[in-house]
Amino acid sequence: MKSIVISIGGSIIFSDEINITYFEKLNLILKNLIKKYKIYIIVGGGKTSRTYINFGRKIGLKEETLDQFGIDITRINAKILTYIIENSNTKIPKTTNDAKKIKKPITIMGGTTPGHSTDMVGAELAEKTKAIKYIIATNVDGVYDKDPNTYSDAKQIKEIKIDDLIEKFGTNWDQAGKNIVIDGPALKIIKKAKIPTLVLNGKKLIQLERAINNQIFNGTIIKI
Ligand code: UTP
Secondary structure, eight states, rough: OOOEEEEEEEESSSSSSOHHHHHHHHHHHHHTTOOOOOEEEEEEOHHHHHHHHHHHHTTOHHHHHHHHHHHHHHHHHHHHHHHHHHHHHHSSSSSHHHHHHHHEEEEEEEOOOOSSHHHHHHHHHHHHHTSSEEEEEEEESSSSSSSSTTOOOOOOSEEEHHHHHHHHHHOOOOTTOOOSSHHHHHHHHHHHHOOOOEEEEEOOHHHHHHHHHTTSSSEEEEEE
């Protein structure tokens, strides 16, 4: 069975208000998808990971320790999501190799090792499972020419070459909790493994569904 990998930001799943309808809709979409595909979901750390990382940085902890805080939070988020998403694993794998061994229709996991975000974990899984699609479900409508959370005149980019993204963001990991649309180490894998990657707003499930079904969607296609 072919696989699809979805990396979903922690802030999408765990906002201040719990949106039950969102989870019901997500379950419905996934229930249909698992008839045809094996699904991997990688959950981010969201606001909680940044709170711990910022605190740790203020008290002078080293970057690797801060990354580890982030990883722990992503794994807690992943664990909670396993109680919400039907047909999913119960134990959270700590590596992408372990994730591959899980036989459930849906495998949910968080981070793995320091030095990158969960975007890279998703790219690694997409590479290892030869996924037909890697979807990065973030909190904005895809990739923009500048940060849309800061600049109101930021313009959405419908299609962008992977090389242009790498030129813009690089392939390095600078610091724990760094909040960019796709992290550098993920870009490196997407380019190397030629992974068909789409970026969209994870809060807009209709767009996720459209992207999965090869329909026109509101977001960004990364040209590889
Ligand atoms: P996230 O993947 O959540 O980063 O990991 P993010 O960009 O803040 O994503 P959102 O907000 O959920 O969309 C949180 C932090 O955990 C560490 C990194 O420091 C990252 O910034 N981390 C995560 C790792 O070091 N390794 C991992 O595999 C995953």
